[in-house]
Amino acid sequence: MQLSKFIPALAATALMGVASLASAQVKVGLTGAMSGPVALLGQDQYDGFMLAVEQLGGKLGGQAVTVLKEDDQLKPELGNQIVRKLIDKDRVHAIVGLGFSNVVMASVKPIVESGTVAIATNSGASPLAGANCAANVFSTAWPNDGAPEAMGKFMQDKGIKKAYLMAPNYQAGKDMLTGFKRYFKGEIIDEVYTQVGQTDYSAEIAQLQANNPEAVFAFYPGGMGVNFVKQLSQAGLLPKLPVYSVFMVDGTTMPALRDAAVGSVTGMMWDAVLDTPENKKFVQAFETRYKRAPSQYAAAAYDAAQVLDVAFKKVGARVDDKKALAAAVKAAGAEITSVRGPFRFNNNNMPVQNYYAFSVVKEGGKVVTKQLGVALANHGDAYSAKCALK
Amino acid sequence: MSLSLILSQLLNGLQFGVLLFLLAAGLTLVFGIMSFVNLAHGSLYMLGAYFAATAYNHTESFTFAVVAALAGCIVVGMLLERIAVSRLYGRDHLDHVLATFGMMMFFNEMARIIWGVQPYFLPVPEMLSGTVDLLGISYPAYRFAIIVVGLIVAVGAHLLMHKTRLGMLIRAGSVNPQMVGALGVNIKLLNAFLFGLGAALAGLAGVMSGPILSVQVGMGEPVLITTLVVIVIGGIGSVSGAFYAALIVGIVDTMGRAFLPTLLRDMMSREAANAAGPALASMLIYILMAVVLALRPQGLFPARRT
Numbered sequence: 258m259q260l261s262k263f264i265p266a267l268a269a270t271a272l273m274g275v276a277s278l279a280s281a282q283v284k285v286g287l288t289g290a291m292s293g294p295v296a297l298l299g300q301d302q303y304d305g306f307m308l309a310v311e312q313l314g315g316k317l318g319g320q321a322v323t324v325l326k327e328d329d330q331l332k333p334e335l336g337n338q339i340v341r342k343l344i345d346k347d348r349v350h351a352i353v354g355l356g357f358s359n360v361v362m363a364s365v366k367p368i369v370e371s372g373t374v375a376i377a378t379n380s381g382a383s384p385l386a387g388a389n390c391a392a393n394v395f396s397t398a399w400p401n402d403g404a405p406e407a408m409g410k411f412m413q414d415k416g417i418k419k420a421y422l423m424a425p426n427y428q429a430g431k432d433m434l435t436g437f438k439r440y441f442k443g444e445i446i447d448e449v450y451t452q453v454g455q456t457d458y459s460a461e462i463a464q465l466q467a468n469n470p471e472a473v474f475a476f477y478p479g480g481m482g483v484n485f486v487k488q489l490s491q492a493g494l495l496p497k498l499p500v501y502s503v504f505m506v507d508g509t510t511m512p513a514l515r516d517a518a519v520g521s522v523t524g525m526m527w528d529a530v531l532d533t534p535e536n537k538k539f540v541q542a543f544e545t546r547y548k549r550a551p552s553q554y555a556a557a558a559y560d561a562a563q564v565l566d567v568a569f570k571k572v573g574a575r576v577d578d579k580k581a582l583a584a585a586v587k588a589a590g591a592e593i594t595s596v597r598g599p600f601r602f603n604n605n606n607m608p609v610q611n612y613y614a615f616s617v618v619k620e621g622g623k624v625v626t627k628q629l630g631v632a633l634a635n636h637g638d639a640y641s642a643k644c645a646l647k
Numbered sequence: 648m649s650l651s652l653i654l655s656q657l658l659n660g661l662q663f664g665v666l667l668f669l670l671a672a673g674l675t676l677v678f679g680i681m682s683f684v685n686l687a688h689g690s691l692y693m694l695g696a697y698f699a700a701t702a703y704n705h706t707e708s709f710t711f712a713v714v715a716a717l718a719g720c721i722v723v724g725m726l727l728e729r730i731a732v733s734r735l736y737g738r739d740h741l742d743h744v745l746a747t748f749g750m751m752m753f754f755n756e757m758a759r760i761i762w763g764v765q766p767y768f769l770p771v772p773e774m775l776s777g778t779v780d781l782l783g784i785s786y787p788a789y790r791f792a793i794i795v796v797g798l799i800v801a802v803g804a805h806l807l808m809h810k811t812r813l814g815m816l817i818r819a820g821s822v823n824p825q826m827v828g829a830l831g832v833n834i835k836l837l838n839a840f841l842f843g844l845g846a847a848l849a850g851l852a853g854v855m856s857g858p859i860l861s862v863q864v865g866m867g868e869p870v871l872i873t874t875l876v877v878i879v880i881g882g883i884g885s886v887s888g889a890f891y892a893a894l895i896v897g898i899v900d901t902m903g904r905a906f907l908p909t910l911l912r913d914m915m916s917r918e919a920a921n922a923a924g925p926a927l928a929s930m931l932i933y934i935l936m937a938v939v940l941a942l943r944p945q946g947l948f949p950a951r952r953t
Contacts, residue, residue: 293864296759297764297765451904452904456866457659457663459662459790460656460902461905466784467649480766480860480863480866484860487860488787491771492778512765512766512768513766513767513861513862
């Protein structure tokens, strides 16, 4: 770059820096796994949140906002450090994202102690929904077992009698199958737990075939899901055996699966195909801005920004009053028009929302999702009664 | 437990085994002959898958994808050898580990920048997309193809090592590189060639895994660890050792995952078996490695050093 061009550019950059510092009134920390195998989930949350901020003119609640992006690397101890830094050093007004359940559980203590508002956009761990619920900890995502409950209900309603369950061998995997069994009353032929991060499922798929179930219910997030679905499809099972899943066939994995996903059914509180004006607007804006389809993680973060927008508007200049802000966030839940359809916060600050069933179909040479129906409408969670909050 | 199920699990184990062999052969060549610990070998595997997926997405031809993966990996491998690895031969093993660990992170980050964080798409080639019926269980045709390709490569590697002049030099170099160099063999060129060959084998493993596995950043690390187990069990520097050990590890791992949880259920409660089964199955190959190390520290089929 020539020096004559460089100096004005430098000056402009410096001015912009000063300007943004001077007018930044609201600070939000956004955390999530931004690197490693699940980096896409963190990126989607960030992009979804920033899309809403952009649409609001760089403001939340009419006040200029600074968003601090932090990478927890899916490490609980790092998540905890980041949250402490955001609260003590950066003095953020709200924390969004929080990542996977294990990271959230490790980070929640400093959040509760400080009273800083936090909105999870990728999880809703069951302990937080029950006795350990807190007035300043929210989720715009889902209680962890919400989607599997919906799939259990959906398969029960379909009259399926014999199901085969599969999940990775860790807390979320067990939670998912527990949620499923709460609503599915048929016979469970077997429950198979596999190693976390396993890439090859040939042994388990052969076992599955030998058991000859009526349907499969599976939970394999991220790359594990891509591997599992591809291999099921290559074994020639997908056309013969209905595959029901949660967090497996979604906006993050569909591009890598394409035809291999056709025929599977998935349960979720949101999908790009949901036919509401807000959602159409969101999906279109996201695709234009980022050149890819959004996932439910982006949708949850987009809604979190809407909630904060309303809440900051409510508290106005009293933005440092943490109690007022938490109360405003709770009320704001019912006031936004969520991209997922009905939405509000339960007494335990977890979402009350619809869970839909979607199927992957091939239409005109393209692989698309289609809404099959609402599996559970305005559904809360099984833990809210244990929460002392009103 | 029916016979057909055991048979199909054996095939699964065999398929996993030959894939491990492709990775282990390249790694053990470099390790055994140049005494170079290459943790970046998994990155070459990942790059192979990415090269193939990119070529496929542009041309829709699987043949071209294979060519791209092999050529791409050979080029990257040789460049890597020239630019970085060749400077490290004289150094300590710990330096190798540190340097190649850095390369691994470098390649992961580079792949993330170039291809993004979203898993990449590579389908099974059209003509292998069906299944083969096998005593009542359908087995994916593509996995059969992997077994066949792996066995062909194994035969090729055997012929190369034992029937050619090059193979003789490689074997000699693994025993005494200084002497081979002193006899007028261009050991530098031999090293570069070996590194390229190892890279090509890793690339081949990558392109063959692409349609089965999710092509994504970091896909090389888990398989690299298993590959190191294979090398330790087979004996460092021995290509035939790598072959037998890869098959043993592939079959033990697959059989463990398939039958251990069921077996445990006969011995303990269902809940306990569900918790212990997968955990124990995932430990099985490491237990095997520990046993082999205790009984035969040089590995089951070590390269002959006489």
